[in-house]
Amino acid sequence: MPTVDKNDETPVFSVRNLWKVFGPKADRVPGSELAGLSAAELRERTGCTAAVRDVSFDVRPGECFVVMGLSGSGKSTLVRCLTRLIEPTAGTIAIDGEDVCGMGKGALRDLRRHRAAMVFQHFGLLPHRTVLDNVAYGLEIQGMGKGERRAKAAEMVEKVGLTGMEERRPAQLSGGQQQRVGLARALAADPEVLLFDEPFSALDPLIRRDMQEEVVRLNRDEGRTMVFITHDLSEALRIGDRIALMRDGRIVQCGTPEEIVGSPADDYVRDFVRDVPREQVLTVRRAMRPARAGEADAGPALDPASTVADAIEAVARTGGSARVVDQGRCVGVVDSKCLLGIVAGLDRDGPADGVRTVEKAAA
Numbered sequence: 587m588p589t590v591d592k593n594d595e596t597p598v599f600s601v602r603n604l605w606k607v608f609g610p611k612a613d614r615v616p617g618s619e620l621a622g623l624s625a626a627e628l629r630e631r632t633g634c635t636a637a638v639r640d641v642s643f644d645v646r647p648g649e650c651f652v653v654m655g656l657s658g659s660g661k662s663t664l665v666r667c668l669t670r671l672i673e674p675t676a677g678t679i680a681i682d683g684e685d686v687c688g689m690g691k692g693a694l695r696d697l698r699r700h701r702a703a704m705v706f707q708h709f710g711l712l713p714h715r716t717v718l719d720n721v722a723y724g725l726e727i728q729g730m731g732k733g734e735r736r737a738k739a740a741e742m743v744e745k746v747g748l749t750g751m752e753e754r755r756p757a758q759l760s761g762g763q764q765q766r767v768g769l770a771r772a773l774a775a776d777p778e779v780l781l782f783d784e785p786f787s788a789l790d791p792l793i794r795r796d797m798q799e800e801v802v803r804l805n806r807d808e809g810r811t812m813v814f815i816t817h818d819l820s821e822a823l824r825i826g827d828r829i830a831l832m833r834d835g836r837i838v839q840c841g842t843p844e845e846i847v848g849s850p851a852d853d854y855v856r857d858f859v860r861d862v863p864r865e866q867v868l869t870v871r872r873a874m875r876p877a878r879a880g881e882a883d884a885g886p887a888l889d890p891a892s893t894v895a896d897a898i899e900a901v902a903r904t905g906g907s908a909r910v911v912d913q914g915r916c917v918g919v920v921d922s923k924c925l926l927g928i929v930a931g932l933d934r935d936g937p938a939d940g941v942r943t944v945e946k947a948a949a
């Protein structure tokens with residue numbers, strides 16, 4: 587089994603040229619002239635569906651990596667291939683540098699139980715067991731003793747905010763609470779990476795927001811690596827450090843929320859993000875212009891990661907410009923003109939150009 591030294595730079599997952607083709611003689615598709623056919627042509631000529639087509643990406647330690655796309659774009663198939671719940675047709679997958687496709691049964695079981703735990707939309711709870719026993723279930727399978735697993739389960743129940751409900755059965759819980767039990771169960775195994783398959787799509791909007799915050803907290807406070815499937819753009823933008831946007835089995839763009847919204851790779855992505863409130867996603871780094879004489883020392887200071895919305899508030903309060911300060915140094919300035927330009931989308935050629943465009947438009 588090929589391995590490389592684990593260091594901070596080793597991706598948790600490293601995926602290269604991954605294909606999953608469903609249908610007869612699926613393995614003749616990757617690498618052949620059939621690979622270039624559209625989804626409809628491929629289906630017509632071979633009866634096959636290419637759910638994942640030549641996909642490559644890395645998931646870095648500690649990041650929340652979101653896989654987003656419309657229904658049928660290949661999200662679930664892709665994420666299930668990571669632990670071979672679905673067998674890939676071609677390509678390579680490594681976890682911490684270790685080849686997943688070459689793993690035998692024992693190593694795969696260990697991968698799914700200890701290293702990459704999945705949280706499903708339909709919770710998968712056992713109806714006759716209490717909350718505590720549901721959470722302890724995975725530990726029971728692992729062979730942990732009763733006292734130890736109940737203590738560990740109680741700790742996880744507290745972590746997801748269900749203290750006091752340990753003895754309830756799933757039917758006595760709301761959908762959001764059931765999803766918390768599913769999350770606690772996945773966390774109890776202390777996996778290196780959590781894989782979420784549209785976990786919150788059945789929840790009502792307020793509870794959904796709570797759960798998203800829970801995920802962000804787990805990711806930021808505990809540094810837990812996550813791969814999160816969603817078809818909801820606002821969810822992706824809220825929780826993702828990076829987003830891979832899928833269409834017809836391919837990743838059409840992979841980048842930070844700011845890159846996806848600010849620099850869409852093609853018309854499809856542009857259309858996808860058209861209604862996003864840009865000021866809430868784009869940062870002042872994108873909006874700023876060079877400081878002119880006297881500006882570097884005057885006005886309120888903003889962190890480069892501040893959103894344009896934050897900057898608008900600061901600039902509106904003072905009526906002048908605000909400084910963007912990185913490690914004590916003024917790296918640029920924002921004023922009402924460049925902030926308006928960003929909101930209006932005049933920056934589309936990139937940050938520096940964007941300012942020129944704003945000035946050109948104003949001239």
Ligand SMILES: Nc1ncnc2c1ncn2[C@@H]1O[C@H](COP(=O)(O)OP(=O)(O)OP(=O)(O)O)[C@@H](O)[C@H]1O
Nearest residue numbers: 608635637655656657658659660661662663664817
């Ligand atoms: N077992 C299968 N056999 C044949 N085709 C399949 C199978 N599983 C998935 N597909 C097809 O592969 C494509 C991708 O499906 P997948 O479930 O990965 O999409 P998705 O983006 O997760 O969709 P959704 O958001 O609706 O869950 C679809 O065209 C689907 O019909």
